[in-house]
Amino acid sequence: MARRLPQGAAYQAVQREILARIRDKTWPPGALIPGEIDLAAEFGCARATISRAMRELAEAGVLERKRRAGTRVAANPVRRAMLDIPMVRQQVTDTGRAYGHDLLFRAVEPPPEAIRARLGLRPGTAALHARSLHRADGRPFQVEDRWINLDAVPEAVSVDLAAISANEWLVREVPLSTAETMLSAAAATEVEAALLGCPPGAPLLEIERTTWLGDLPITTVRLLHPPGFRVVGRV
Structure with missing residues (x-):
């Protein structure tokens, strides 16, 4: 069933939903996720909102985006994150x-x-x-x-x-x-x-x-x- 975010939802809300689906294994590592047009229709928001959310997640190493090949969940999104916080x-x-x-x-x-x-x-x-x-x-x-x-x-x-x-x-x-x-x-x-x-x-x-x-x-x-x-x- 399609999940619609609140009307006018910011891209941060889209990021939270994408991350939630990755963590609960709706989209496991390596999975191909829906495209921007499909997600915009599902969430009820502008395609530009989806694009910004996905671009930042890709920059952080959570997603892998390739032209004509679509967007996939990174095989190891945590270790590919750009920021190294001391343990x-x-x-x-x-x-x-x-x-x-x-x-x-x-x-x-x-x-x-x-x-x-x-x-x-x-x-x-x-x-x-x-x-x-x-x-x-x-x-x-x-x-x-x-x-x-x-x-x-x-x-x-x-x-x-x-x-x-x-x-x-x-x-x-x-x-x-x-x-x-x-x-x-x-x-x-x-x-x-x-x-x-x-x-x-x-x-x-x-x-x-x-x-x-x-x-x-x-x-x-x-x-x-x-x-x-x-x-x-x-x-």
Whole structure:
């Protein structure tokens, strides 16, 4: 049965529907998906809306588009995504230390205004909020305070974030194409100090990152590292 999106639906709504069909295996890896004209008729929107949605998904590595051959779901859409987000588990194990993590908090709730703006959510819309402590050889390595846009990634609500961290699940399962990252120093609150094993007021490395697939906001996160943590990069 044809599914019509709301009248005048933006291309982000088309992207969400395409991604949902890929994830639920309606369109498995390698599958040929309907053309722009057919999808425009099914969804009840302009062909230009379909074209933009599919173009961005192709740029992110989710779809493969070939002239005269049509559009297919990429054989491995996650690994072909253009953005490389660090997986905390790998950051720890690459240094020879044992990795562990504790889920501290999980709730589906409306985010504060600043988070809502980053995720492009309407007032009152709920998102998945999760807070975790990552460990290296049993010692605090990072506090992760994350919000996930459930309009974009509805299946996140059923993920067991005690078994797999939100960071690891997103890196493995959700393609991302762009990110905005801010680094700053923050003074540890009493709660943060207790989690990271440092005195209150100690300087922490704070990393704030918001990630998108095309123009569709997926997640925003605040990461805190204890004193002495170093960022190492290679160009």
